[in-house]
Amino acid sequence: MVRLFISGFGTVGQGLVEVLKRRHDFFENRFGAQPVVVGVIDSKTVAIDQNGLDMDAVVARKTEKRTVSDQTYSDSVKALDMVDYDILVEVSPTNIKDGGTGLRNITHALECGKDVITVNKGPLALKFQELTDLAKRNGCKFRYEGSVGGAMPIINLCHENLVGENIRSIRGIFNGTCNFILSKMDNGQPFEQALKEAQQLGYAETDPTNDVEGYDAATKVVILANAVFHRNVTFSDVKITGITGITPDAIAQAAAHNMVIRLIGEISETRLEVAPRLIPIGHPLSIAGTLNIAQIDADLAGPITINGRGAGKIETASAILSDLIAIMDVRE
């Protein structure tokens, strides 16, 4: 029996619970048992049951009272220690300043010899090397497919399917919000109006800085640089230009040359950048809408391009599911 502790119980954490339910038969057939959730924390409270929590009840409680139980905690890592688990699923909110609670939770779990799955970009963008070293030292699996591109397979694609390739570069669109805004601007909308529509549709937050200034895309660029190119870089190493300076005039000029402007993240041995780029219409990276896309330049296979949904409750949880299955396959 595999026991999960879920730290962070917002959209993605609850999405994972739904995904586990929907894959009941799959787990039964493949492993003869369900993974059980023995612990959940949100920002304030903790729910534990060494025999497995009733997750329907936890979700209902969270929906109703915005907490997972009446039991508050003072320190999240002490909350993790309240129950015995095998895998920490760290899905608390991203903190790109210092890694925040997510970084402390992941570090603690790895120090305790637990496997970790995360989609939390903060710890990965700030302390990738330290965390992967720690995991290796303690013999822990450490997987983070959903941290880049949501449901789009990219990390495991490079680590597993393309493991024999020398990957020379990755160029991609790693922020669906910016791509949505730029696609709207292609159709003549000015930036402010496109942003407003993105906010109304729930694609952009009230404070859109993290997306439109390119910071979110930069966290993905850092993660790919470390994970795929084995570099040892952090968020502050990325050269970042956002999309706030793009004018309708620039869009029109691009269109006159049969081009669109897209916010492209670029990673190679020597390059680490997020910036608006001119992309020819018809080029894979010219896609419109909220999709994420990555073009991988592999020395034997040649160019491989993959796209998928970069965000979403079930979509992001599906990436966690793929990491979970990979870990369970090895534990069997």
Place this chain on the structure above:
Amino acid sequence: MVRLFISGFGTVGQGLVEVLKRRHDFFENRFGAQPVVVGVIDSKTVAIDQNGLDMDAVVARKTEKRTVSDQTYSDSVKALDMVDYDILVEVSPTNIKDGGTGLRNITHALECGKDVITVNKGPLALKFQELTDLAKRNGCKFRYEGSVGGAMPIINLCHENLVGENIRSIRGIFNGTCNFILSKMDNGQPFEQALKEAQQLGYAETDPTNDVEGYDAATKVVILANAVFHRNVTFSDVKITGITGITPDAIAQAAAHNMVIRLIGEISETRLEVAPRLIPIGHPLSIAGTLNIAQIDADLAGPITINGRGAGKIETASAILSDLIAIMDVRE
């Protein structure tokens, strides 16, 4: 030490030898040893050395005299038995009528308990169920990533990265030759002229029937139906329409509606078809040129689209490499 027998020594077989050389350091670092080739057959002759063949010499000999040795054989499966090996790499020419030598070689190797890697579409399109059952019964690994889409990861992507998904459908372009011809027709060339150009560039064979009638795409559709949808179908179950009937007028009419015509393979629980389809310009499946592409509709992840080079000496060998590494990882 992993010992390979390569059956078929044309472009792909020789490409594999080159790829193994180029990944010398990779194998050293990951496995502490190189895979060695202990046997090679082409259509007439066999070269063996239980301690590992000098493959530079075999390639040079093949280039010079068009055979791999002076030693002819009467029956390929007897040639396979002349040496002890771990993995058969079956890359002899595709025979879609009865599977030919490739089918006999794969069957024999699996019966002998050997692992098999193939890109040979004939055996897979005709006897998928029998071969996978035989492999399972004998505890053999049986992998065939390169049989669909060349360097584009699709089989292992579905089997591994997306193993927790219910895949509802796959739609894709599985024949680069047809896509090249249709892309040229987009620009106003009639079919015959586009075909001629494809032949001059080496994309199409002198007898182009297999490509332009949709037969090649249909073999890939069958393989995906069996491998991903766990159906038990064969080549004759596919409804096939090729591209020979597509007129410049049809292309022009499509263009007037902002569409292009593409030869699309479609696979689902109930569908098994290759036919020209109208695709909106800008849709991922509207790509031009010789690329292969597949759009996977997964129930949790949503739509995932991948593209890559569908053919080529090194590109196809790169797919074999990924299967080889996966098998060696498990053998370790």
